[in-house]
Amino acid sequence: MKESAWRRLEAVVLPALDLEESERRAFLHGRCTGDPTLLRQAESFLAILEGSGGAFLEGSSWSPLLPPAGAETPDPGQLEAGRxxxxxxxxxxxxxxxxxxxxxxxxxxxxxxxxxxxxxxxxxxxxxxxxxxxxxxxxxxxxxxxxxxxxxxxxxxxxxxxxxxxxxYVEGRPIDRFAEDEGLGLEARLRLILKVCAAVQVAHRNLVLHRDLKPANILVDGAGEPKLLDFGIGKLLPGEALGEAASLTATAQRPLTPLYASPEQVGGGAVTTATDVYGLGLLLYEVLT
Missing domain, CATH: 3.30.200.20 (Phosphorylase Kinase; domain 1)
Structure with missing residues (x-):
């Protein structure tokens, strides 16, 4: 799914979250008139939210699906150039x-x-x-x-x-945009995904979960190599004495990207390597379509 499609979905889903569950279906049908694909996507996402019994909305730390185009969050502590x-x-x-x-x-x-x-x-x-x-x-x-x-x-x-x-520092484009811009064929797109799978496999062998696999976190550099970035919400799997660091991943505050979150992330369940496998499946779908 391209960025413009995500933004259309965001424009439907976010207002729906402010409504009572009984009002959401009518709202979606009104906003998605003439676009059955958008309606199906919005209904699927809301079904996941409602199936979580409210745990997703009450216990998760998340921001809008995508930031407004060209928007920057003011930061009074921003470091000055040259420092x-x-x-x-x-x-x-x-x-x-x-x-x-x-x-x-x-x-x-x-x-x-x-x-x-x-x-x-x-x-x-x-x-x-x-x-x-x-x-x-x-x-x-x-x-x-x-x-x-x-x-x-x-x-x-x-x-x-x-x-x-x-x-x-990786100077590149998100993997889905790179594939589209370069007009890559099916085999070339699959080769990119296989390299990402190999990187995730190495992480898992080292007891590391990424938990936020999405195109924005995989940039393809000038040599055509994908680079996996941002382990900011990553987790170490059980197997080592980690002290307080491990407990941070098990609190009620679960940072995630809503449209890329696995069912267990949405529902507040335990995350495993299956969480990243789910993310790889979503990534494969986006790069191939």
């Missing part, structure tokens, strides 16, 4: 999420010159939970070494005590 964080010089803001912001930066000492992605806790969202989740994401990335997973390079704290880490 130095350790040996890295900030160039520009790439994007902000719930707890962190990602900047394009360049290593600016005498060691070497390299552009990187620097992720730092947003000052306005600083909390023990945010810092702990940040450290967990860093630990997840440190376990993973694969050509189709963005690499962790460095980590530290700013002068204000905010945690940050430095990753491989």
């Amino acid at each position: 130095h964080i350790g040996p890295y010089r900030i160039e520009k803001l790439l994007g902000s999420g719930g707890m962190g912001s990602v900047y394009l930066a360049e290593r600016a000492d005498d060691t070497f010159a390299k552009r990187v992605a620097l992720k730092v806790v947003r000052p306005g969202r600083r909390s023990p939970e945010a810092e702990e989740r940040f450290r967990l994401e860093r630990r997840l990335l440190a376990r993973l070494e694969h050509p189709n997973i963005a690499r962790l390079h460095d980590a530290g704290q700013t002068e204000e005590g905010l945690s940050y880490f430095v990753m491989e």
